[in-house]
Amino acid sequence: MSTNVLRVSDITMQFGGVVAVDNLSLEVNEGEIVALIGPNGAGKTTAFNCITGVYEPSNGAVSFYGKELVESYPHGKMKKLYKGENVGKYTKRLVPTPDKITKEGIARTFQNIRLFSTMTVFENVLIAKHMRAKQNLLTATFRLNHAEEARMRAETLELLKMQHLDHLRDEIAGSLPYGIQRRLEIARALATNPKLLLLDEPAAGMNPQETQELADFIRQIRDEYKLTIFIIEHHMDLVMRISDRVYVLDFGKLLAHGTPEEVQNNPHVIEAYLGVSQDA
Amino acid sequence: MSKKKSMTISAILFLALIVIIVVLERMLPPTHIALAVLKKGCIYSLVAVSMNLLNGFTGLFSLGQAGFMLIGAYAYAVLTIPVADRASVYMYFDGGIIQFSVPVFVGLLASGLLAALCAWLIGLPVLRLKSDYLAIATLGFAEIIRAFFQWDKLGVVTNGSNMLRKYPTFSTTLFPFLVSAACIGVMVLMINSSYGRAFKAIRDDEIAAEAMGINLAKHKRMAFCVSSFFAGVGGGLLAMYQTSIQAMTFKSSMTYEILLIVVIGGLGSVTGSCLASFLFIASSEWWLRFLDTEMTIGGFKVPLLRSGFRKVVFSVIIMVIVLFARRGIMGDREFSVDGICRFFKNLGKKKEVKQ
Ligand SMILES: Nc1ncnc2c1ncn2[C@@H]1O[C@H](COP(=O)(O)OP(=O)(O)O)[C@@H](O)[C@H]1O
Numbered sequence: 001m002s003t004n005v006l007r008v009s010d011i012t013m014q015f016g017g018v019v020a021v022d023n024l025s026l027e028v029n030e031g032e033i034v035a036l037i038g039p040n041g042a043g044k045t046t047a048f049n050c051i052t053g054v055y056e057p058s059n060g061a062v063s064f065y066g067k068e069l070v071e072s073y074p075h076g077k078m079k080k081l082y083k084g085e086n087v088g089k090y091t092k093r094l095v096p097t098p099d100k101i102t103k104e105g106i107a108r109t110f111q112n113i114r115l116f117s118t119m120t121v122f123e124n125v126l127i128a129k130h131m132r133a134k135q136n137l138l139t140a141t142f143r144l145n146h147a148e149e150a151r152m153r154a155e156t157l158e159l160l161k162m163q164h165l166d167h168l169r170d171e172i173a174g175s176l177p178y179g180i181q182r183r184l185e186i187a188r189a190l191a192t193n194p195k196l197l198l199l200d201e202p203a204a205g206m207n208p209q210e211t212q213e214l215a216d217f218i219r220q221i222r223d224e225y226k227l228t229i230f231i232i233e234h235h236m237d238l239v240m241r242i243s244d245r246v247y248v249l250d251f252g253k254l255l256a257h258g259t260p261e262e263v264q265n266n267p268h269v270i271e272a273y274l275g276v277s278q279d280a
Numbered sequence: 281m282s283k284k285k286s287m288t289i290s291a292i293l294f295l296a297l298i299v300i301i302v303v304l305e306r307m308l309p310p311t312h313i314a315l316a317v318l319k320k321g322c323i324y325s326l327v328a329v330s331m332n333l334l335n336g337f338t339g340l341f342s343l344g345q346a347g348f349m350l351i352g353a354y355a356y357a358v359l360t361i362p363v364a365d366r367a368s369v370y371m372y373f374d375g376g377i378i379q380f381s382v383p384v385f386v387g388l389l390a391s392g393l394l395a396a397l398c399a400w401l402i403g404l405p406v407l408r409l410k411s412d413y414l415a416i417a418t419l420g421f422a423e424i425i426r427a428f429f430q431w432d433k434l435g436v437v438t439n440g441s442n443m444l445r446k447y448p449t450f451s452t453t454l455f456p457f458l459v460s461a462a463c464i465g466v467m468v469l470m471i472n473s474s475y476g477r478a479f480k481a482i483r484d485d486e487i488a489a490e491a492m493g494i495n496l497a498k499h500k501r502m503a504f505c506v507s508s509f510f511a512g513v514g515g516g517l518l519a520m521y522q523t524s525i526q527a528m529t530f531k532s533s534m535t536y537e538i539l540l541i542v543v544i545g546g547l548g549s550v551t552g553s554c555l556a557s558f559l560f561i562a563s564s565e566w567w568l569r570f571l572d573t574e575m576t577i578g579g580f581k582v583p584l585l586r587s588g589f590r591k592v593v594f595s596v597i598i599m600v601i602v603l604f605a606r607r608g609i610m611g612d613r614e615f616s617v618d619g620i621c622r623f624f625k626n627l628g629k630k631k632e633v634k635q
């Protein structure tokens with residue numbers, strides 16, 4: 001039995017009257033590639049945002065390697081508005097900012113690429129090293145941290161080489177082609193030394209050839225960096241090819257979960273999701 | 281070009297500037313307007329770069345600069361007035377309660393530290409606000425500070441709404457030049473350090489910066505305190521330059537002037553801010569002066585020239601710059617020895633191609 005990496009328990013995210021994620025529970029185990037699929041607006045990105053501290057969930061908890069990371073319950077205005085389940089089950093508020101979550105070892109990419117567009121490829125990756133560097137404002141300003149800085153730069157360069165991006169190191173990130181920006185965003189996430197990588201629609205806007213390459217790439221980084229990967233994806237062929245297990249979300253609710261084959265043959269899923277995409 | 285070589289050239293240029301300043305001071309009468317422009321230009325460069333650190337490099341639209349300068353100016357003046365002169369300066373407040381005085385450099389350091397402390401205190405609530413709200417909050421802070429320092433009850437320290445004077449000043453242009461250069465040098469080092477990169481990351485994309493493990497609250501507060509520290513030192517220098525100060529003069533229009541300089545120089549360009557400071561001060565205090573005096577050439581009275589016309593022309597020039605060079609003189613690039621060499625090399629190449 002492999003170790004549990006991520007456990008999402010009864011997460012509900014309600015914006016005003018809109019329940020974007022409804023009582024979602026799921027698990028991701030060490031070394032797995034798990035996919036989260038569902039039609040547009042199903043609440044997949046919102047679920048990621050609850051895990052990574054971008055949003056405080058209205059109710060529920062998230063734990064990582066058995067350690068509780070996030071917990072919240074309806075409070076303030078939400079007390080009256082709350083429409084979800086499990087009221088009273090959670091009684092603590094533990095809401096770290098996203099940087100704390102990253103420090104714990106969860107890295108992510110974004111559905112709409114978010115690079116530091118005026119900075120170079122090298123700097124984009126180097127930034128990830130900032131949080132763990134042993135330095136403060138004074139030692140960094142007066143270059144008393146040069147050993148540390150040299151180490152950060154060396155690690156960055158090594159990572160860029162492994163990702164075959166080192167020839168672009170001085171290019172401005174915002175001016176790169178779309179596909180490379182996606183790869184750079186993944187490289188940047190890897191540079192934070194994560195144990196769990198969350199990818200939000202990494203194949204968006206890619207052609208079948210590029211999608212195929214991405215599939216190989218994701219498996220390769222999982223093995224190379226001993227990662228666990230949790231991926232939101234629209235391309236069904238990519239999901240079916242790489243994932244060990246699949247969770248299906250529809251209108252914020254968990255519709256089905258299982259191996260790719262099981263999910264593919266689930267009548268509810270075919271109706272709610274695959275049916276729609278086959279028509280389109 | 282090697283790093284060493286370009287650093288040597290930069291050092292030589294810096295020495296050349298010092299020599300030019302010394303020669304100018306020898307040649308021109310001490311009251312010449314050019315020297316005044318140079319002094320004020322140095323001080324404004326420092327304050328503009330400190331504002332650029334916040335607005336241009338960290339992407340925090342703050343309008344509190346005049347407030348922090350005021351704090352710095354007062355800290356310097358209050359702490360450095362010689363004990364013997366306190367009775368005459370604080371004549372309405374029985375000589376004030378502070379009965380010691382510190383050396384000039386300690387005073388300037390105190391200017392920066394007090395401004396930074398205030399920034400640290402208001403940073404926590406204020407920096408949570410986004411863009412326009414942050415601008416309004418910091419502007420409000422500056423106005424409150426200005427009123428606060430004029431408060432009668434504080435008169436034993438601040439001299440109320442009366443002037444502070446008789447504190448040590450400088451006579452040579454080298455003093456503000458060297459102090460400003462040192463401060464700007466420190467800021468440049470910081471901008472190019474790991475923290476500077478973190479600031480730029482926050483400017484480019486807050487959410488991504490946070491996802492990279494950068495603690496937003498901590499880093500924003502850091503940038504705010506550092507910027508305010510140097511604005512405070514700039515305020516101290518301005519107090520020295522003016523030889524007497526009054527809280528009344530640190531109006532929000534002073535912040536706007538500095539903001540204009542930063543925008544004209546280019547958000548995110550240190551050298552742009554410096555260049556724009558000198559151009560701005562020279563234009564507003566010297567080159568456009570003639571527009572304010574009536575002139576008759578051969579019995580013909582030149583129209584429009586009268587007191588106040590300078591401001592009109594000046595505003596038009598600024599509008600033209602903002603309309604046609606929206607990213608400022610320098611954009612976010614820097615003026616560097618390397619850059620100039622590359623420029624000339626490229627120029628040479630283009631000519632070769634033409635032949
Ligand atoms: N910050 C927000 N405020 C209000 N509603 C939101 C917010 N973020 C997401 N939503 C809503 O939550 C629902 C799910 O969105 P999202 O998680 O982006 O879907 P997906 O990623 O599955 O396409 C949508 O209806 C969206 O409008």
Ligand SMILES: [Mg+2]
Pocket residue numbers: 044045046111
């Ligand atoms: Mg989404």
